[in-house]
Amino acid sequence: MARAGQVGLARVAVVVRAGAAPLWWLGVVAAGVGVLVPGLTGRRIGVLAGAALFVVATAVGAWARRGRYTALAASAARAGRHDVLQDRAVTLRNWRRGHRWWLLLAFLAALGSAFAVPAAGGLLMAGCGAGLWLKSAWIGRREQSGEALLWVRVDWLAHSGGRPAGETVRAYRGTGLAAGDAAPGGARRKARTPA
Template structure:
């Protein structure tokens, strides 16, 4: 991972970052998309959207599972020189870097409703659900191993927490940082970014 001080972001927080946006924007797009009858009619569009959303959720949850298991199995203890990034900063950084793609996905979901009403929005919502489920899976791993998973901040923004540019994950104790296992907020607010 390199010598000297470097920043680490929580893996589960990065996975969660697009989940809420995809879920709520998908539901909004589905609501807007249900207004026009479309080419197939609302009933067919909604049914296709539900099926597509379930498939998308399953696919996103299972995506790159071999890569994830390899990274988790090879995770090493973080050094004392690392700087742990706040949960809010990680969320804001990821969404800022990907906001154009998120907006395009929303617009595409709404536009697709002229063919299949609500289907595109439900597909987006399903993808968000799959990411949320993956964050829960990571949270279970963290609790089972009494460790939180971290990745270098720059690698995470470029290709995701399990992307090809990620050389490996690092671990800390459960008390580190300001996010609980799975990337949720801790019950009590901590002081923010810290050093381990």
């Protein structure tokens, strides 16, 4: 039975990071397959266009909505004693399960685009993954400098479509750096070796 006022919380950095690996790897595979197809523009133009798209997607992914993240982090309240901190693996699984069809469609679109512009769609997809990874690293630096991990309510996250800075997310909550099973930035915590 849930306690009164009990809230499930997911790590903001883990949610941001959840899409990075699948987007990166699916994009790399799509780009690799796309290079094998001559396409309408030819491989050279396709790869050059893809490289430009990669750089743009990485920059947009890393910088988009930083002001919103900063504002939510600045107003973060302390997590309550009865709040439930979601495990890193659960957060990753929930996000990826909820977005699996979008990831599949993006992968198929990247493969299909190779017949027009070889490798470009795959590199665009990989750039989106790289941008999310850079954003999670930025959040991790903020968490370390503020000495507080950032968490978002699971119900607000669900209503925002898995976006931790979506319009339905009204505030973040904070805990100490030792809370949860993910390090600042959302990476898996390294096992501590005994002294």
